[in-house]
Amino acid sequence: MKVASLEPGEIDRIECEVGEIMAAVPPRVWDGESLPVPIDSIAREVYGLKVREVSHDQMREIVGDQATEGTMSGLLLTGIGEIWVNDWEARQPEWGSQRKRFTIGHELGHFAMHQSGPPAIYCRASDSSESAEDAPTPHPVPELEANTFSAAFLMPASLVRPEIGPEGVDGDQLKTLMLRFDSSAKAMRRRVETLRLIA
Ligand SMILES: [Zn+2]
Structure with a gap:
């Protein structure tokens, strides 16, 4: 199913889930x-996940035919x-660190919310980037959920x-x-709007 945006109730649910995860992060890893x-x-x-920077071609090799059009983040x-x-x-x-961070958050969202069954591959196409969150273009629900998770993770509501x-x-x-949250302008603006919406 493709939709343009998630329902506020759904955003709330993800917000709660991220809040619980953040609260459980050991203080030696992050002080909150x-x-x-x-x-x-x-x-x-x-999560025991190793983050690696790899070329687009390496990603293509893994994903093969299920690759979406355009670049993969x-x-x-x-x-x-x-x-x-x-x-x-x-x-x-200019934006590499912000993009990388949002992408890691997006994949963590898939890891935390969408895993079921055998080991799988979840990708993040560039067009499902944080900017696409506020686009009228419909996206598959899991992609919007992963973006919402990432935003909540990198820009915690409490902060x-x-x-x-x-x-x-x-x-x-x-x-x-x-600058403080090392997030893009679009992601930050969107985050502020979301928090006002679900206040
Ligand atoms: Zn994804």
């Missing part, structure tokens, strides 16, 4: 307030316990909410938040 959220360490220490390989991120994207000086005024946030505040 330092930013940006150390998603690499959490993937490794909490990431893959979750549950069988070997690895998250692969697109090395070219990760190296971009973002105190920064939001009655009118939301202005351009300067948004910029400050982006």
Whole structure:
């Protein structure tokens, strides 16, 4: 099923799930307030998943015919316990770190919410990036769920909410938040909107 956005109740459910996961992260891995959220360490220490930067061609080789069109940002390989991120994207000086982090969060979302049956591969196409969250284009529900999970993980409600005024946030505040959370402007703006929606 493809939809343009998730229902608020569904977002709430994911929010709760992420909140529980974050609360269970051992303090030696994350103290619950330092930013940006150390998603690499959490993937490794909490989920036992190794994050690797690999070329797009390597991803294509694994995914083969089930590949979606366009570039792939990431893959979750549950069988070997690895998250692969697109090395070219990760190296971009302006947005590489933000993209890589969101991709890891997206794959962790699949790991936490969508695993069933035998080891599987979950990919993240570039067009299901954080920016697609607010696009009117329909997406498969699991992709939207994984994006919602990633946003909640990287921009925890408990840390973002105190920064939001009655009118939301202005351009300067948004910029400050982006830097603190190491998130893209689109993802950060979307996160603020979501938190106002489910307040
Ligand atoms: Zn995905």
